[in-house]
Amino acid sequence: MKKLLFLGLFGLMAAVTYAGGYRVSLQGQRSLAMGHTGVAVVNNAELAFFNPAGLVYLENKINVAAGASAVFSSVKYQNSEFGLSSETDSPVGTPFYAYGSYRVNDWLTLGLAAYTPYGSSVEWPTDWAGSHLVNTIDLQAIYIQALAAVKISDKLSVGGGPIYVNGSVNFNRNLNRTLTDIEGNRSNVTVDASGVSAFGWSASAMYNATEDLRFGINYRSEIMVEAEGGDATFENIPNSPLTPFQNTEFDASLPMPAELSVGVSYELLDKWLLAFDYNMTYWDVYESLDLDFANAQIPDSENPRNYKNSSTYRFGLQYLANETITLRVGYYFDESPVQSGYFAPETPRNDAHGFTGGLSVNVNDKFSIDAAFLYNRYEEVDESYDYYSENGQNVPFEGTYKTSAFIPGLGVTYKL
Amino acid sequence: MKHYFKYIAVLALGIVSCEPEFDNPVDEAGAYTNGEADFSRYVALGNSLTAGYADNALYITGQENSYPNILSQQFEKTQDVEEFTIPFMNDNAGGLLLGGNQITQNRLVLAAGENGARSPQVYTGMQATTEVGSVLQGPFSNMGVPGAKSYHLGFSGYGNVQNIVTGTANPYFARFASSPSATVLEDALAQNPTFFSLWIGNNDVLGYATSGGTGEFQLNNLDPSTYGENDITDPNAFAGIYGQMVQALAASASGGVLVNIPDVAAVPFFNTVPNNALALDAETAANLTGYFQAVSQVFAGGLMQQGVPAEQAQALASQYAITFSEGANRFLIDVEPSEANPLGFRQMTAEEKLVLTIDQAALAQGYGAVSLSPQVMQILGALQQGQTPTQEEANALFGAVNGIDDADALDEAELANIEQATAAYNASIQAIADANGLGYVDAQGLLNQLAEGGISFDGGTITSEFGAGGAFSLDGIHLTPRGNAVMANEIIDVINSTYNASVPKVNVGTYGTVTLSNEVQ
Numbered sequence: 001m002k003k004l005l006f007l008g009l010f011g012l013m014a015a016v017t018y019a020g021g022y023r024v025s026l027q028g029q030r031s032l033a034m035g036h037t038g039v040a041v042v043n044n045a046e047l048a049f050f051n052p053a054g055l056v057y058l059e060n061k062i063n064v065a066a067g068a069s070a071v072f073s074s075v076k077y078q079n080s081e082f083g084l085s086s087e088t089d090s091p092v093g094t095p096f097y098a099y100g101s102y103r104v105n106d107w108l109t110l111g112l113a114a115y116t117p118y119g120s121s122v123e124w125p126t127d128w129a130g131s132h133l134v135n136t137i138d139l140q141a142i143y144i145q146a147l148a149a150v151k152i153s154d155k156l157s158v159g160g161g162p163i164y165v166n167g168s169v170n171f172n173r174n175l176n177r178t179l180t181d182i183e184g185n186r187s188n189v190t191v192d193a194s195g196v197s198a199f200g201w202s203a204s205a206m207y208n209a210t211e212d213l214r215f216g217i218n219y220r221s222e223i224m225v226e227a228e229g230g231d232a233t234f235e236n237i238p239n240s241p242l243t244p245f246q247n248t249e250f251d252a253s254l255p256m257p258a259e260l261s262v263g264v265s266y267e268l269l270d271k272w273l274l275a276f277d278y279n280m281t282y283w284d285v286y287e288s289l290d291l292d293f294a295n296a297q298i299p300d301s302e303n304p305r306n307y308k309n310s311s312t313y314r315f316g317l318q319y320l321a322n323e324t325i326t327l328r329v330g331y332y333f334d335e336s337p338v339q340s341g342y343f344a345p346e347t348p349r350n351d352a353h354g355f356t357g358g359l360s361v362n363v364n365d366k367f368s369i370d371a372a373f374l375y376n377r378y379e380e381v382d383e384s385y386d387y388y389s390e391n392g393q394n395v396p397f398e399g400t401y402k403t404s405a406f407i408p409g410l411g412v413t414y415k416l
Numbered sequence: 417m418k419h420y421f422k423y424i425a426v427l428a429l430g431i432v433s434c435e436p437e438f439d440n441p442v443d444e445a446g447a448y449t450n451g452e453a454d455f456s457r458y459v460a461l462g463n464s465l466t467a468g469y470a471d472n473a474l475y476i477t478g479q480e481n482s483y484p485n486i487l488s489q490q491f492e493k494t495q496d497v498e499e500f501t502i503p504f505m506n507d508n509a510g511g512l513l514l515g516g517n518q519i520t521q522n523r524l525v526l527a528a529g530e531n532g533a534r535s536p537q538v539y540t541g542m543q544a545t546t547e548v549g550s551v552l553q554g555p556f557s558n559m560g561v562p563g564a565k566s567y568h569l570g571f572s573g574y575g576n577v578q579n580i581v582t583g584t585a586n587p588y589f590a591r592f593a594s595s596p597s598a599t600v601l602e603d604a605l606a607q608n609p610t611f612f613s614l615w616i617g618n619n620d621v622l623g624y625a626t627s628g629g630t631g632e633f634q635l636n637n638l639d640p641s642t643y644g645e646n647d648i649t650d651p652n653a654f655a656g657i658y659g660q661m662v663q664a665l666a667a668s669a670s671g672g673v674l675v676n677i678p679d680v681a682a683v684p685f686f687n688t689v690p691n692n693a694l695a696l697d698a699e700t701a702a703n704l705t706g707y708f709q710a711v712s713q714v715f716a717g718g719l720m721q722q723g724v725p726a727e728q729a730q731a732l733a734s735q736y737a738i739t740f741s742e743g744a745n746r747f748l749i750d751v752e753p754s755e756a757n758p759l760g761f762r763q764m765t766a767e768e769k770l771v772l773t774i775d776q777a778a779l780a781q782g783y784g785a786v787s788l789s790p791q792v793m794q795i796l797g798a799l800q801q802g803q804t805p806t807q808e809e810a811n812a813l814f815g816a817v818n819g820i821d822d823a824d825a826l827d828e829a830e831l832a833n834i835e836q837a838t839a840a841y842n843a844s845i846q847a848i849a850d851a852n853g854l855g856y857v858d859a860q861g862l863l864n865q866l867a868e869g870g871i872s873f874d875g876g877t878i879t880s881e882f883g884a885g886g887a888f889s890l891d892g893i894h895l896t897p898r899g900n901a902v903m904a905n906e907i908i909d910v911i912n913s914t915y916n917a918s919v920p921k922v923n924v925g926t927y928g929t930v931t932l933s934n935e936v937q
Contacts, residue, residue, distance in 0.1 A: 081920065182933055395875045
């Protein structure tokens with residue numbers, strides 16, 4: 001609450017949303033306050049995520065930025081034909097980031113970055129109307145990246161580095177719409193895998209056309225997180241050979257899709273900075289969420305997702321109010337990767353408008369506090385997931401969804 | 417400090433406004449209307465179908481999925497309602513105890529054999545723990561009493577524990593009757609229901625039907641106290657009792673629905689064991705045909721010996737020259753010997769029914785056919801060589817017929833009685849509904865629809881097929897949760913049109929069917 005109060009005292013309306021799917025675009029409070037722009041902005045160590053090539057243009061030898069956000073989100077579902085309604089009671093998510101860079105010499109800067117670009121935490125009421133699709137999901141992925149940035153000239157630099165991912169997933173749902181044990185408790189399965197490793201990379205370039213005009217491009221590779229030998233735990237299964245669901249292991253893979261960002265920033269009258277980013281997330285790799293159970297008696301679970309590539313358009317504005325205070329606002333439009341008919345309640349995302357704002361307070365020459373505040377606005381949407389099947393027949397899960405997300409965040413910037 | 421408060425207020429507003437809100441939320445007042453009906457205190461009267469009895473027992477999850485409980489949950493979406501109270505059993509095993517002794521069986525579950533064959537078996541995974549003597553504190557909104565007939569609802573002493581042993585009281589009502597002398601109707605009226613449903617009368621024909629028609633059709637006997645357990649209630653007696661009950665209930669209530677009586681013949685209890693399951697190979701069929709030709713000839717010969725003219729004797733004997741063919745043949749059934757059928761057996765007709773509880777192992781062993789013992793074969797052989805049988809041989813020959821007992825079948829006359837009574841009851845129910853401005857629910861039509869092709873829902877088609885169709889529980893008479901959901905939707909349709917309400921229906925596919933378990937003996 002203290003953090004909320006702190007933000008409230010400054011009366012700043014700011015908001016950023018997650019992005020579509022299970023992408024969580026909260027990788028820096030300064031960028032976030034400007035609509036999560038940053039591929040062409042040289043500001044602080046947040047460049048390690050947005051455009052590592054830009055790290056060479058930071059003025060100081062050592063730069064550090066770290067922070068975290070608190071994601072308060074809620075999704076409501078209702079179906080007016082049957083008078084059903086449910087609301088998620090999701091835990092507060094806390095995505096974080098920590099970046100550091102060190103200028104080795106005039107043309108080389110090295111860096112380290114840790115961030116959480118993908119994740120999802122949704123808790124529906126147990127046995128709710130869509131419990132055959134999901135009761136709860138908690139998906140986490142931590143990216144750790146080593147970076148190098150090389151200045152080719154004062155105008156052009158390149159950067160990038162390898163990424164190590166450590167992921168975990170815990171997912172519970174009922175086996176179908178009706179199966180229970182003798183006491184009427186719904187039969188369900190929990191799949192759990194943690195400490196899953198995967199590797200990827202990112203590469204970027206920055207071009208300073210003039211003193212005031214910069215261009216940036218950043219590409220982060222797709223990373224397929226493959227869980228092998230995770231635990232599948234079945235509960236409330238009838239004592240019958242007709243339901244041979246015994247605890248077993250499972251394999252599954254979940255893509256962290258590639259993302260391409262291009263952007264431009266323009267500095268105006270020394271005090272103003274305008275930024276525009278365009279992101280393309282290559283969600284089409286997410287075709288299906290398939291669980292392959294080790295026990296041959298248990299039918300594998302196939303859940304088509306059929307995501308499409310999605311674009312995000314981001315706008316940010318920064319104003320240097322005085323030597324101490326810097327103010328920022330932003331907006332973005334985030335296109336959902338979910339196609340009609342594939343609207344699964346474990347990631348119930350439709351198109352979002354993100355409104356962001358924030359500020360930095362320079363405590364001294366070296367240290368500043370960065371705050372950002374994000375509000376995501378989603379339209380109410382009538383959607384369905386049409387690919388759940390029962391006895392060989394697809395049974396759509398239909399309804400109206402409305403999501404909101406309210407995300408304050410705090411960070412620090414240190415430079416030496 | 418003032419500023420702080422201002423900002424806190426702004427922030428609080430901001431957080432509140434972040435809560436997602438629908439344009440037309442279904443969980444707020446005004447989303448649905450109760451119309452001219454007032455559901456605030458809904459009381460359901462009826463028998464086992466109303467109580468949520470299923471799988472040959474009453475148990476908690478069945479009660480939770482009874483159509484009245486489903487209705488009450490939908491009513492609650494239209495207005496504020498009082499809690500819908502249910503006299504819950506103590507467990508999901510389902511049997512009743514009286515003084516510690518089990519007096520009704522545990523529920524049936526669908527068990528799978530080693531060869532994959534599925535069959536209903538009595539659940540033995542836990543002990544029955546519901547003691548009839550532990551009377552529950554009411555009042556209860558679901559007043560459905562398994563086993564009740566129309567005239568039981570106004571019968572004082574029907575809930576007296578002391579009278580259970582003598583069979584004049586009902587153990588299910590004894591569990592929650594407000595006093596030993598209370599009637600079901602009194603206990604319902606004492607609650608001043610604002611809305612009611614009444615589905616009674618099924619047992620007025622069903623007792624007769626499940627007993628294989630061993631009772632009597634009490635036509636023109638207006639005194640139910642003289643009826644036996646397996647008798648059919650006189651339609652006029654039914655109409656009088658039913659009309660009085662409805663008048664009493666409708667006097668204070670804003671409205672209600674009356675549910676009619678389904679065709680007994682439409683439930684799987686009478687449609688699962690086919691009457692033509694006598695499967696014969698060519699040789700056995702020929703043997704049987706030969707046997708019955710012999711029976712016919714011997715019988716005709718006997719008559720002629722007694723001086724009956726040949727033409728008349730042969731005409732009478734010809735009914736016994738039953739022919740069989742390779743494949744499926746209808747069973748033989750025992751009937752009362754009469755002048756028209758002196759030997760007292762015949763082949764079943766196409767329309768006649770066998771009950772679900774018939775001993776199917778016995779059917780496979782010759783029940784419903786002929787026991788062609790070596791002695792009989794010998795007699796047949798002798799006959800073929802032109803010998804005349806002795807009286808003893810003739811009797812042995814005739815006695816080889818092992819026809820189906822009356823208790824295991826509904827014959828055409830019995831079916832006609834049931835049909836006649838059901839039609840009369842339903843005419844009365846509809847007339848009483850009209851006279852009192854109440855909703856009339858055609859359960860008969862609905863169950864016939866389930867029996868003839870089924871009703872489609874988002875996950876397939878629900879039918880009456882025993883064990884697999886989804887509508888009927890493992891006793892072949894009572895509905896599954898899914899069957900109850902279909903019934904609830906039908907009732908909602910009637911309520912909405914009768915009372916200009918917009919009670920939402922339920923999603924049939926989210927209600928379960930039969931329960932699987934191999935915790936059986």
